[in-house]
Amino acid sequence: MIFSNVTQAPADPILGLTDAFKADTRPTKVNLGVGIYKDEAGQTPVLSSVKKAEAKLIEIEKSKSYLGIDGVQAYNQAVQALLFGDASPIIADKRARTAQAPGGTGSLRMAAEFLVNNTSADTIWVSNPTWANHQSIFSAAGLNIETYDYYVAEQHDIDFDAMLASLANAKAGDIVLLHGCCHNPTGIDLTIDQWRQIGELCVKQQLVPLFDFAYQGFGAGIEEDAQGLRTVAAQVSELIVANSFSKNFGLYNERIGAVTLVAVNSEEAERAFSQVKKTIRSSYSNPPAHGGLIVSTILADAELRAEWEQELAQMRSRIAQMRELFVATLAAEGVTQDFSFIAKQNGMFSFSGLSKEQVARLKDEFGVYIVGSGRISVAGLTKANLPVVCKAIAQVL
Numbered sequence: 001m002i003f004s005n006v007t008q009a010p011a012d013p014i015l016g017l018t019d020a021f022k023a024d025t026r027p028t029k030v031n032l033g034v035g036i037y038k039d040e041a042g043q044t045p046v047l048s049s050v051k052k053a054e055a056k057l058i059e060i061e062k063s064k065s066y067l068g069i070d071g072v073q074a075y076n077q078a079v080q081a082l083l084f085g086d087a088s089p090i091i092a093d094k095r096a097r098t099a100q101a102p103g104g105t106g107s108l109r110m111a112a113e114f115l116v117n118n119t120s121a122d123t124i125w126v127s128n129p130t131w132a133n134h135q136s137i138f139s140a141a142g143l144n145i146e147t148y149d150y151y152v153a154e155q156h157d158i159d160f161d162a163m164l165a166s167l168a169n170a171k172a173g174d175i176v177l178l179h180g181c182c183h184n185p186t187g188i189d190l191t192i193d194q195w196r197q198i199g200e201l202c203v204k205q206q207l208v209p210l211f212d213f214a215y216q217g218f219g220a221g222i223e224e225d226a227q228g229l230r231t232v233a234a235q236v237s238e239l240i241v242a243n244s245f246s247k248n249f250g251l252y253n254e255r256i257g258a259v260t261l262v263a264v265n266s267e268e269a270e271r272a273f274s275q276v277k278k279t280i281r282s283s284y285s286n287p288p289a290h291g292g293l294i295v296s297t298i299l300a301d302a303e304l305r306a307e308w309e310q311e312l313a314q315m316r317s318r319i320a321q322m323r324e325l326f327v328a329t330l331a332a333e334g335v336t337q338d339f340s341f342i343a344k345q346n347g348m349f350s351f352s353g354l355s356k357e358q359v360a361r362l363k364d365e366f367g368v369y370i371v372g373s374g375r376i377s378v379a380g381l382t383k384a385n386l387p388v389v390c391k392a393i394a395q396v397l
């Protein structure tokens with residue numbers, strides 16, 4: 001008997017919340033825990049551009065035989081163009097290699113496994129705070145985790161000098177995890193000048209940036225959101241990007257993302273990438289096809305692409321509208337505390353500043369579910385549930 005001594009794993013801090021939400025029988029319950037976009041009706045429908053691409057794919061699909069280890073080639077090229085821009089010298093000089101992978105999570109894990117098994121890297125620096133799963137992914141792969149200062153709760157803002165000061169302690173060959181845009185959980189991103197300084201620091205201290213890019217298009221726009229990544233990529237010789245299309249294509253359960261490695265030249269990129277493929281081969285062999293085919297079909301077809309860009313813009317502007325309305329509704333509920341910072345944050349989340357105790361009361365007394373850190377998924381707010389949420393917050397403050 002080997003299972004009887006296995007200990008119970010703790011519930012995942014974010015997905016565990018969804019289980020508790022499902023078990024809640026109160027009709028007015030609201031789930032603002034997990035980062036899933038909801039439309040004004042509180043639904044997460046399949047994008048129309050995705051439906052059309054799927055119809056096309058079913059029509060032309062001839063086989064379900066295996067993809068290569070790195071997935072759909074047209075998809076990988078399209079990913080590089082989205083990340084670096086069509087005219088990027090990184091693409092022209094063939095310094096990048098991309099492997100389609102299962103979601104942002106799978107991409108991050110493959111990047112970490114590759115680093116641990118093939119390079120001198122043994123430590124990764126993540127922001128304080130960061131997405132909870134970063135710790136789990138990187139420690140599972142065997143990286144040591146250090147944190148760099150990022151957010152100052154009292155000011156609801158970044159302390160960039162403190163970020164630079166922490167990273168000054170990193171040693172040559174360390175990895176720095178950077179959120180490409182829409183920082184999770186704080187919603188506060190670096191300015192282009194700050195990105196440039198991070199690039200300079202990476203060059204000076206020989207640190208390798210690993211971009212987690214899960215929200216392209218959810219901040220200011222598809223191109224705009226890539227400017228930080230492109231600024232740093234133009235400075236450094238080596239870089240990894242783990243991107244996800246879960247949110248911006250609404251393809252959450254298709255598990256579609258990519259790991260992209262940029263090396264100093266094409267020959268080195270090819271050699272390093274052979275080890276990324278070896279890592280994938282021993283993990284899941286090759287990726288599922290459907291998500292990659294949907295994305296590459298949409299991006300290659302001018303009409304579908306335009307429709308997707310419009311749908312993405314709609315999601316982005318609804319979230320921005322909810323931010324404004326959230327601040328206004330809190331004030332209307334008589335909250336005098338300043339929550340105007342919520343309107344300045346980017347992406348799906350708002351770092352509310354609510355305490356653990358307040359978060360627990362929101363759940364227990366009002367059926368409003370948010371993450372223990374005080375992170376609220378603004379993308380889950382609607383005109384219908386805002387009054388419930390804001391009344392509850394007014395009560396617990």
Ligand code: PMP
Pocket residue numbers: 035102103104105106131179184212213214244245246252255256257
């Ligand atoms: N990185 C960050 C910062 C995220 O917020 C998420 C999704 N919550 C991911 C990566 C992973 O996304 P996926 O669902 O595609 O694995």
